Amino acid sequence: MNAAGLRLGLGALAALLLLAAPWLLREFHLHLLTEILILALFATAFNLLFGYTGLLSFGQAAYFGVGAYATALCLKGVVPSLPLAILAAALASAALAAIIGYLCVRRDEIYFAMVTLAFGQLVFAVLWRWRGVTGGSDGIGGIPRTELGVGPLSIDLARTEAYYYFTLAVVALCLYLIFRLTRSPLGLTLRAIRDNPRRVDYLGIPMRRYRLISFVCAGFFTGVAGALFAPYQGTVAPTLADWIGSAEPVMMTLLGGPGVFLGPALGAALFLILKETIQVYTDYWPLVLGSAVILLVLFLPKGVAHVLLARPSRLRRPAPPVARPGEARR
Numbered sequence: 001m002n003a004a005g006l007r008l009g010l011g012a013l014a015a016l017l018l019l020a021a022p023w024l025l026r027e028f029h030l031h032l033l034t035e036i037l038i039l040a041l042f043a044t045a046f047n048l049l050f051g052y053t054g055l056l057s058f059g060q061a062a063y064f065g066v067g068a069y070a071t072a073l074c075l076k077g078v079v080p081s082l083p084l085a086i087l088a089a090a091l092a093s094a095a096l097a098a099i100i101g102y103l104c105v106r107r108d109e110i111y112f113a114m115v116t117l118a119f120g121q122l123v124f125a126v127l128w129r130w131r132g133v134t135g136g137s138d139g140i141g142g143i144p145r146t147e148l149g150v151g152p153l154s155i156d157l158a159r160t161e162a163y164y165y166f167t168l169a170v171v172a173l174c175l176y177l178i179f180r181l182t183r184s185p186l187g188l189t190l191r192a193i194r195d196n197p198r199r200v201d202y203l204g205i206p207m208r209r210y211r212l213i214s215f216v217c218a219g220f221f222t223g224v225a226g227a228l229f230a231p232y233q234g235t236v237a238p239t240l241a242d243w244i245g246s247a248e249p250v251m252m253t254l255l256g257g258p259g260v261f262l263g264p265a266l267g268a269a270l271f272l273i274l275k276e277t278i279q280v281y282t283d284y285w286p287l288v289l290g291s292a293v294i295l296l297v298l299f300l301p302k303g304v305a306h307v308l309l310a311r312p313s314r315l316r317r318p319a320p321p322v323a324r325p326g327e328a329r330r
Helices: 003-019 027-050 060-078 082-104 109-129 160-182 185-195 197-202 207-233 243-256 263-281 285-299 304-309
Strands: none
Touching (some): 027 207, 027 243, 027 263, 060 082, 060 109, 060 243, 082 207, 109 243, 160 185, 160 207, 185 207, 197 207, 243 263, 243 304, 263 285, 263 304
């Protein structure tokens, strides 16, 4: 079986397992799997900016938090419809990303990362201080999971299984759209900007414009992830937009591998499973989790997904022979 057939078979098996998860898992593990799906979308949206455009952002949690807050405000009075609330949250995050991105894409490398971090903390401060709208440090609680549909065809998303399937459908659709985006001419241009920005600039391609498009797209899908998280958690707080939340997609992407499309999703699953497992045994779980992440990044620099999807022949390929001094090269 070739590599394409192997990947297709693994994809079909993963899809079947995800569809059968409510019958195979307990309610707690189904909750955990729902959170993994949300964080997988978060990490994949970040990888659109990091892995495909070459821009390291430390402020992505701001768009996640804005998406969560926008959904909470919609469901608690403005638009009591979850699909419309998710759309509104995604547009709000994309609009914020367009404003911030317009100022950030003018900088490169570490300066870009620091500016995004500063704007992220600014959004966190607004969510913390604007008590009349965001609830301040208390956040917003009691976020409902409204019914999907009307009449006898309505689905009660308050049930864990129903909300899991809804999250699975939304995440699958978003991942498909991101995948098509990375394979489009826009995606090829973003890769060229990542690999050699100076040559792209010499060719006359408006590099800042394409970086801004990537920034807005990442913000849009990050907003969708935040919108799914708000009803799942039932409450939102300003800590969702803190800089610690921006570090999580970076670690997920590095764990899974930015060179593979589903690498960040695999990294999100690995990160959350490690976190939940370590929390059971020790209160110092950040220290143990950080050490585990460091070891994985050091010994698997290309990520776990690269090792799992690589051909066995590539893993066992011997090193090329070294020519001896004075020996003619063939």
